[in-house]
Amino acid sequence: MAVFPPTGSSSLELTISVPGFSSYPSLPNSSDQEEWMTAGMEDEEDSSNGSGPPRKKLRLTKEQSRLLEESFRQHHTLNPKQKEALAMQLKLRPRQVEVWFQNRRARSKLKQTEMECEYLKRWFGSLTEQNRRLQREVEELRAMKVGPPTVLSPHSCEPLPASTLTMCPRCERVTTTTTTTLDRDRDRGGPTKTNISSAPATTLSSKVATPAL
DNA sequence: GACGTGTTGAGTCTTACGTCA
DNA sequence: TGTGACGTAAGACTCAACACG
Structure with missing residues (x-):
């Protein structure tokens, strides 16, 4: 069924604005971020033992997000070398880059699915209306027959x-x-x-x- | 300031696939 | 050649921290 517009690029081209940019105006300042990233790099084993203090949530800087988005536009998956290089460039752990890409793919797909759902809903509405018109027309033609x-x-x-x-x-x-x-x-x-x-x-x-x- | 909601980083489990004995 | 064990990558599901209204 040729329902959708060519999707070859749709999911790839789906540019989702990064809400974090606008909705988080009070991003950590650079020194905070430095501390942040350091923490991010160091607490590699913290999550496993569960005895330490609760892990703070990493917040990427604008620049980190921008680079990640840019990289994501180029390819939706990373091979280990790319992951390593990107992590190095962003001063993040490869695992964090990997997770970011996982989430990004999942959320792109979700967005795409929602858009397709909307599209199908509208199409359904259009077909329903068209069906109504045709039914009326059939009735009229039947009336003509008698x-x-x-x-x-x-x-x-x-x-x-x-x-x-x-x-x-x-x-x-x-x-x-x-x-x-x-x-x-x-x-x-x-x-x-x-x-x-x-x-x-x-x-x-x-x-x-x-x-x- | 408490609260509901949306965003997003991260953990865990499942699944698909390739490799090897 | 077929098969089961194993490792790996990606997706699905979920939780939790955080920002914001």
Whole structure:
């Protein structure tokens, strides 16, 4: 089902602003950050023994986040060398870089999924509306079918037999067919139908189009 | 200042895949 | 060649610290 726009790049190109930048105006100052990073580099085993003080949450600096984002735009996964180099550059542990990328991938995917969900919801709404319109149209056409014929025979000036609505199985166009007396004369051998007018091709036959979203 | 909520770094478990005996 | 054990990487799920309104 060709539902989505080309997603080859969508998830990759999905630029998610880093909310931390705007929502955390009171980032640690540089000296705090230095202490931060030092702590980050040193407490490598702290988390395992559980006896020490509760681990403080690392907050990346703007520059660290910027570099990580930049790197993420280039590739969503890192090989060990890249990880090591980036960690060195950022003065972080490779594990922290790795975790950052893991979370970044997960949250990109989440964002992408949410966007696709929204897209499908809107499309569903559009299709529902289109379905309603078509149902109405079918009702109208059915009403026309029961009504008296309005076509008079050019020969006798008498009303022609009731026209019939049929659905062409191949092109799914509603066709109004009227069997004329001439037809009947000719049809002694078997029934044929003359397509004298067809419903606008843009109505029932219109292809279901994806919404322009 | 307490509280609810969103963000985000990190831990743990699961799964898929490759390698090797 | 098929198979089970093992290691590894990535994802899924979750928690907790923190910022903000």
